[in-house]
Amino acid sequence: AQSVTQLDSQVPVFEEAPVELRCNYSSSVSVYLFWYVQYPNQGLQLLLKYLSGSTLVKGINGFEAEFNKSQTSFHLRKPSVHISDTAEYFCAVTANSGGYQKVTFGTGTKLQVIP
């Protein structure tokens, strides 16, 4: 079985400052990795995904993430945050389970951008 750990439940950061949201995973098989964003009272929206190839993945809204297999991490970064980035961010891992890719989510990190 796979699991995802997001150690930071809340991350406050000033506008235009850089941010890193941490994600560590565990799995006994090969996985795919995702970051989703959730704005208040809305569903989840895909930010970016790592399937294979280059370990640095770029997503929407200027976010990027780096897959590190040896450290089993997939941290999300943005060099300069904007007020509109205030949201909750979920890391997710998928692994094959009975013929389909079963998704496991972390508990989320709330990013609060301070003006």
Added chain:
Amino acid sequence: DTGVSQDPRHKITKRGQNVTFRCDPISEHNRLYWYRQTLGQGPEFLTYFQNEAQLEKSRLLSDRFSAERPKGSFSTLEIQRTEQGDSAMYLCASSLEGIQDTGELFFGEGSRLTVL
């Protein structure tokens, strides 16, 4: 097609009442999932359909919960005899089975249930 749609977006009910949520997935997606999300938690898997077949149910899905996808298109999630602990956001997601099945999910905006 504009994406996954869920109805209603908000439901307030009294304890003991039955509620039903509907999900319309992206039309060409044959896989449909229900998740539950409570405050401070990530989405928790409830159940999964491939076409009309319900292939997996979580232990979170008690006997009071039932989900259907009768024609392999829309799905309903019914909660009978609601309890205050059922208060949560119920999220529906869909995906397309394929050679490059990565598990990427397309979510609806959720149905928020408040049980008084």
